[in-house]
Amino acid sequence: MLSTMQDVPLLISRILRHGATVHASSQVITWTDGAEPRRRSFAEIGSRTAQLAHALRDELGVREGDRVGTLMWNHAEHVETYFAAPSMGAVLHTLNLRLPPQQLAWVVNHAEDRVVLVDGSLLPLLVPLLPHLRSVEHVVVSGPGDRSGLEGVRPRVHDYEELIAGRPTAYDWPELDERRAAAMCYTSGTTGDPKGVVFSHRSVYLHSMQVNMAQSMGLTDADTSLVVVPQFHVNAWGLPHAALMTGFNLLMPDRFLQPGPLAEMIESVRPTHAAAVPTIWQGLLAELTARPRDVSTLGQVTIGGSACPPALMEAFDALGMRVCHAWGMTETSPLGTIARAPGHAVGTDEEFGYRVTQGRFPASVEARLRGPDGDTLPWDGRSAGELEVRGPWIAGAYYPGPDGEPLRPAEKFSEDGWLKTGDVGTITQEGYLALTDRAKDVIKSGGEWISSVELENALMGHPEVAEAAVVAVPDEKWGERPLATVVLKEGATADFEALRAFLAGKVARWQLPERWSVVQTVPKTSVGKFDKKVIRKQYADGDLDVTQL
Ligand code: ADP
Secondary structure, X not given: OOOOOOOOOOOHHHHHHHHHHHOOXXXXXXXXXXXXOEEEEHHHHHHHHHHHHHHHHHHOOOOXXXXXXXXXXXXXXXXXXXXXXXXXXXXXXXXXXXXOHHHHHHHHHHHOEEEEEEEHHHHHHHHHHHHHOOOOOEEEEEXXXXXXXXXXXOOEEEEHHHHHOOOOOOOOOOOOOOXXXXXXXXXXXXXXXXXXXXEEHHHHHHHHHHHHOOOOOXXXXXXXXXXXXXXXXXXXXXXXXXXXXXXXXXXXXXXXXXXXXXXXXXXXXXXXXEEEOHHHHXXXXXXXXXXXXXXOOOOEEEEOOOOOOHHHHHHHHHOOXXXXXXXXXXXXXXXXXXXXXXXXXXXXXXXXXXXXXXXXXXXXXXXXXXXXXXXXXXXXXXXXEEEEEEOOOXXXXXXXXXXXXXXXXXXXXXXXXXXXEEEEEEEOOOXXXXXXXXXXXXXXXXXXXXXXXXXXXXXXXXXXXXXXEEEEEEEOOOEEEEEEEEEEXXXXXXXXXXXXXXXXXXXXXXXXXXXXXXXXXXXXXXXXXXXXXXXXXXXXXXXXXXXXX
């Protein structure tokens, strides 16, 4: 028997229409290097989004299914493109501007982007690539920047504002199939070529509702969210879509992502929420310690993308900013888990123990742990295995390119279609995930596993350590042993013996690293995570000054 309910597709255009009317006065606030940030109401965003869609269709010939690339920082025009492209039936393709140029070109060609919208300030990155971009017919430039490099190039060049000016401010958005492609994002290709994940209208819609749930980020129209996580990093964790749904203001930092400007925008615009990877928060913490500011409005901080060191959480708690730890990946849209303590633990000594885990699975994300032999492990908080997930916003395949079949490599998808995350951890009876490591970063020492994350978290709890990254290096006797690389705070005097002694008691004796190196900075990936591949290579090439204790 079928239901008697209306079959209304879950479309991004519905989120846009709602945001632009019901939350008409909410704002996208874009930070500038001028005196005042740029403020644009959701009503204006709605009108301009319609104008952009008209321009894309009528002037640039964009049709349903065409890919529209964006090479942009976080700002109002990027939000407009977020809604224009999918709502008209095209596919938004956010490009990671920190990818090496060759990989960026590979991704544009693989997705066959017809149009690229680019910030004027990012033209020095795009222009040298243009001769290699086979599918790009139009380049749309937004904001200031030297455009002289665009003279005589093959794609037609447009100015964003001139392109949309004078066009109708309403658009008859098509009733699309909710399962159609809405947006795509490539993983950063830590191993091999990047892999394309294609989100549907339905998956984005459901994911946005999850972001907005009280046990998730739970923002309302009384909030302002500082979206430090780039719009090219898994749709800025769903915040722009979620904002138009519930009306919270978006504070967009544009290209001003250094700790100084971030502290300044918190003090002057007074956001209530912010989201970013741990490395950004480490930098901000150092800035706030050196130059205290009034950051008292910032009640909630979402940290994800890599494990949040407990010491960082404590430091932010002490400043009155409550850290909420979350786990996810491009393939999970990205929200997979979020660490809010259960009601019975809130306000008790147990609460912190829940908050430092990766968090609890929401109803729509099913999870299981697989042991080394493929057996399913119990949720007992002890049995560690590879995490597999499935649900309506979890990828079931990768984008194959225009003519192929969806890609389901056996190392990423189980035979029954679950996503293999490559993350190793435990799950408690209450559904809290605690990750010990990425499968490829675990240190396999004499038949036992050492968690690199646990060592890093413990080291980053030392008052003189700014950052610490631990990787596996080959060892004749044990197979692999940990190498600890540390960035010391200014004026620090701690030596390796002292750091090792600090770790003793926090981890088992046999896990204590004997190889140590002080580095100026830990290398980071294009989305700001520790790049352990680079550290392993530095070690293999003899580029690190290593002390053996
Ligand atoms: P990439 O794989 O290129 O880094 P993603 O942004 O998709 O791109 O990264 C997803 C991975 O990041 C996860 O599989 C996991 O290893 C790691 N990760 C994300 N959030 C957390 C977290 N809170 N704790 C530990 N690891 C995390």
